[in-house]
Amino acid sequence: MHTQRMDVSLQLAALRARMEKEITKNLLLVQGTANYIAIAPKITQEIFAKYAKGVLSGDNLLKNLGAAPDFVMQFVYPLEGNQKIIGINYRSLPKQWEQAKKAKEIRDMVVAGPIKLIQGGTGLIGRAPVFTENNGRMEFWGIVSSVIDVEKLFAVVGIDDSNLDIAIRGVNGLGNKGDIFYGSPQLFTDKDTIHMPVMFSSGSWTIAAKPHDGWPKTHPFTLFIHTLLGLLLTVSIFGVYRVVKRDLTIQTIQENLNQAQYIAQLGSWRFEHSDGRVWWSDETYRIFGVDRDSFVPSIESFMDMVHPEDRKKVQEALEISMNTCAGYAVDHRIIRPDGEIHYVQERGETVCLVSKETPTHAMGTVLDVTERALAGEKLRASEEKMRAMAESSYEAVIIIDINDNISFWNSAAEDMFGWKAEEVIGQQMHPLITPQEYHPQIRKGMEVFTRTGKGPVIGSVSEMPAIRKNGEIFYVERSVTAFKVRDSYHAVGILRDVTERKRLEQKLQNYADRLTLASKAGGIGVWEWNLITNSLTWDAQMYRLYNFDPNEFNELYEAWQSRVHPEDLQDAELSLKQAVESTGFWESEFRVIWPNEEVRFIKAAALIRKNNEGKTDSLIGVNWDVTEARQKEEQLRLMATTDDMTKIHNRRFFIELISREAERSIRYNRPFSLVIFDVDKFKMVNDMYGHDVGDIVLKAIAATAKNALRDVDILGRIGGEEFAVGLPETDINGALLLAERLRLAIEKAFVELPNGEIVDFTISLGISTLNESNTEVDILLKHADIALYAAKENGRNRVEKYNETKNE
Numbered sequence: 001m002h003t004q005r006m007d008v009s010l011q012l013a014a015l016r017a018r019m020e021k022e023i024t025k026n027l028l029l030v031q032g033t034a035n036y037i038a039i040a041p042k043i044t045q046e047i048f049a050k051y052a053k054g055v056l057s058g059d060n061l062l063k064n065l066g067a068a069p070d071f072v073m074q075f076v077y078p079l080e081g082n083q084k085i086i087g088i089n090y091r092s093l094p095k096q097w098e099q100a101k102k103a104k105e106i107r108d109m110v111v112a113g114p115i116k117l118i119q120g121g122t123g124l125i126g127r128a129p130v131f132t133e134n135n136g137r138m139e140f141w142g143i144v145s146s147v148i149d150v151e152k153l154f155a156v157v158g159i160d161d162s163n164l165d166i167a168i169r170g171v172n173g174l175g176n177k178g179d180i181f182y183g184s185p186q187l188f189t190d191k192d193t194i195h196m197p198v199m200f201s202s203g204s205w206t207i208a209a210k211p212h213d214g215w216p217k218t219h220p221f222t223l224f225i226h227t228l229l230g231l232l233l234t235v236s237i238f239g240v241y242r243v244v245k246r247d248l249t250i251q252t253i254q255e256n257l258n259q260a261q262y263i264a265q266l267g268s269w270r271f272e273h274s275d276g277r278v279w280w281s282d283e284t285y286r287i288f289g290v291d292r293d294s295f296v297p298s299i300e301s302f303m304d305m306v307h308p309e310d311r312k313k314v315q316e317a318l319e320i321s322m323n324t325c326a327g328y329a330v331d332h333r334i335i336r337p338d339g340e341i342h343y344v345q346e347r348g349e350t351v352c353l354v355s356k357e358t359p360t361h362a363m364g365t366v367l368d369v370t371e372r373a374l375a376g377e378k379l380r381a382s383e384e385k386m387r388a389m390a391e392s393s394y395e396a397v398i399i400i401d402i403n404d405n406i407s408f409w410n411s412a413a414e415d416m417f418g419w420k421a422e423e424v425i426g427q428q429m430h431p432l433i434t435p436q437e438y439h440p441q442i443r444k445g446m447e448v449f450t451r452t453g454k455g456p457v458i459g460s461v462s463e464m465p466a467i468r469k470n471g472e473i474f475y476v477e478r479s480v481t482a483f484k485v486r487d488s489y490h491a492v493g494i495l496r497d498v499t500e501r502k503r504l505e506q507k508l509q510n511y512a513d514r515l516t517l518a519s520k521a522g523g524i525g526v527w528e529w530n531l532i533t534n535s536l537t538w539d540a541q542m543y544r545l546y547n548f549d550p551n552e553f554n555e556l557y558e559a560w561q562s563r564v565h566p567e568d569l570q571d572a573e574l575s576l577k578q579a580v581e582s583t584g585f586w587e588s589e590f591r592v593i594w595p596n597e598e599v600r601f602i603k604a605a606a607l608i609r610k611n612n613e614g615k616t617d618s619l620i621g622v623n624w625d626v627t628e629a630r631q632k633e634e635q636l637r638l639m640a641t642t643d644d645m646t647k648i649h650n651r652r653f654f655i656e657l658i659s660r661e662a663e664r665s666i667r668y669n670r671p672f673s674l675v676i677f678d679v680d681k682f683k684m685v686n687d688m689y690g691h692d693v694g695d696i697v698l699k700a701i702a703a704t705a706k707n708a709l710r711d712v713d714i715l716g717r718i719g720g721e722e723f724a725v726g727l728p729e730t731d732i733n734g735a736l737l738l739a740e741r742l743r744l745a746i747e748k749a750f751v752e753l754p755n756g757e758i759v760d761f762t763i764s765l766g767i768s769t770l771n772e773s774n775t776e777v778d779i780l781l782k783h784a785d786i787a788l789y790a791a792k793e794n795g796r797n798r799v800e801k802y803n804e805t806k807n808e
Contacts, residue, residue: 009194011209016197019157023198026148033055033128041130065146066085068100090143096112111173121150128143164212168207195208303315310333324350396495405426416497417466449491458482458491463476525624564590579608581616600625606619648717651718662775671730700749710738746761747763766791783802
């Protein structure tokens with residue numbers, strides 16, 4: 001019996017591999033159509049029919065192709081026999097709407113069926129969403145769908161040609177949890193059947209099988225021999241299965257590449273190092289804009305067509321590939337014979353002998369991406385999506401050791417939990433992603449796993465709550481298997497987010513639990529607003545956030561209004577109105593004023609609740625205090641704009657402010673002047689009293705100048721003992737008066753040292769003003785500095801204006 005079980009397992013593995021290949025290949029064609037429309041969204045029925053004809057003419061199982069912009073079916077091929085579905089809105093088809101809507105929400109393909117088709121037969125329906133890029137934002141275009149002929153699928157993979165009784169379950173890609181759609185249901189209850197999963201993008205099936213004639217009975221004296229034979233066959237089957245699956249995978253990849261060459265109009269080429277011959281495909285000739293009959297491709301003629309600015313990098317890429325016998329990728333421009341510049345993506349590889357010293361040939365592809373040159377990010381995203389589909393990496397994959405330490409964390413896990421791989425590698429997994437109430441039983445299970453490699457969850461599929469980095473609790477479907485490396489066990493878990501499936505039954509309870517946890521741990525207040533009665537319900541933290549005595553709170557919306565800062569109330573109420581009327585979610589930040597006039601910053605968020613008629617009747621939300629964060633932001637802003645010692649504007653911010661003011665003055669033809677002044681003989685102060693006293697003098701000068709200037713004047717420290725003042729709405733006469741007032745104020749000021757000694761000081765000032773010949777801030781500063789130098793030369797403690805004739 002062991003031998004026959006191995007034989008059945010081998011047959012089933014080969015069947016499973018062929019089925020996975022065919023389903024994945026055909027779903028990739030549907031996804032490829034979605035990617036094509038994403039690149040060229042302004043599609044017509046004629047263009048769609050031409051493209052779809054090319055897709056369906058290949059070796060595939062697709063019955064048709066359809067595209068529905070904004071969920072309304074507008075394009076279908078073949079049109080004959082399908083005219084009735086043109087104009088149909090998915091929203092009016094309850095059974096199909098949920099599938100179509102889910103594809104948009106998860107931004108991924110959704111598989112439905114197999115289902116009985118109206119036109120006869122059974123079909124597996126794949127629906128892929130299309131998103132286009134608009135000004136850097138991804139916008140939903142619609143849905144691409146197709147039907148895979150299931151009867152034809154089974155015929156191609158040879159399911160009826162086997163000597164096995166077979167049953168398949170997994171309607172809508174739900175695997176073990178899906179309905180049975182092929183074969184006898186008894187095969188899934190029979191303990192002697194062999195089960196294998198069929199994995200494809202967006203779902204899976206499960207196959208159950210056993211021989212037509214049942215399993216033979218094993219003679220008791222042959223048990224030992226069969227056991228030994230079973231072990232040997234297990235090794236052999238595993239190797240044979242890997243070879244079969246590898247061959248089928250290679251075949252699938254080759255077919256998909258051939259199909260992609262036809263559909264995507266991707267050119268290819270080959271270069272023979274032995275004789276220098278170059279071969280181009282028809283598409284390559286078209287991309288380069290040359291005639292196949294008259295143009296002879298060569299390395300030299302190719303390089304002549306490369307844009308001169310790009311030739312160096314193309315040459316370097318080719319040389320590196322040839323010298324290292326490796327692949328290369330380079331994006332560059334070409335100049336076609338008609339003078340048009342096109343952008344191309346070129347990928348190639350040099351193939352060498354085993355010694356990796358002598359190149360034999362090079363081959364590669366060239367793709368015209370002129371129309372998409374500015375959409376690089378979208379192309380990369382599309383490539384990543386296709387790669388993710390091929391690699392079946394939509395589920396989170398996590399590997400831990402016997403100490404619960406994470407050793408692998410894929411990109412899907414990053415997306416699901418919010419933690420980057422570099423943040424979690426080496427950390428214990430369960431405290432990171434599992435609710436605390438499960439920790440005791442997890443510790444017990446880990447103790448068993450450490451000793452035996454087994455445990456309550458090993459080899460099972462189950463649902464469990466998990467925690468994201470932001471504290472959100474959600475549900476995942478988890479399957480765990482164990483493997484042994486040397487003398488230590490490891491566990492690999494595959495997790496799929498099933499939040500949507502659980503949302504309806506657990507939404508209210510989970511939401512309440514999150515709010516309770518957040519309120520207790522993070523100082524977050526929870527509130528509910530009944531729009532029908534206009535009443536507010538607050539928890540204790542809300543009273544603290546708004547500094548309300550519970551006995552004073554009248555539980556009305558107006559009470560909340562009375563605390564919000566008048567300057568912020570309008571924006572807060574407007575965003576609240578928009579949330580109620582359209583968005584369904586409110587998020588806002590505003591200030592509140594306590595009775596003692598203290599101002600606090602509050603962050604608010606809320607969910608909108610609707611009744612059975614779809615009308616909003618209440619909101620439930622949270623508030624938390626972000627005052628400390630805002631104060632820190634203000635401190636950082638001051639540090640970036642303020643001179644640390646004198647507490648006036650630093651040089652960078654001063655220049656920024658006067659540049660704005662100068663631009664305004666020029667725009668509206670208003671006067672603007674600039675004064676630069678520094679301390680006379682400041683070095684003597686530092687030498688005589690020390691730098692500490694020098695700092696006190698600079699602070700005193702800054703304070704005196706600030707008091708002597710107008711509120712609109714701009715004061716800054718632009719050097720060691722050098723200061724400057726921007727004077728809006730001030731001509732040269734006004735600047736002279738203000739500068740003289742400032743000079744006298746500084747002359748009268750002094751600093752008294754702890755020993756009673758008096759330190760006085762003076763300043764020299766230079767003035768420049770904007771005029772028709774002087775409109776640049778840099779020139780304004782230079783002229784003021786020249787005038788300052790003249791003041792120094794003429795005796796110090798005086799004011800000089802820039803004289804264009806005298807100072808040139």
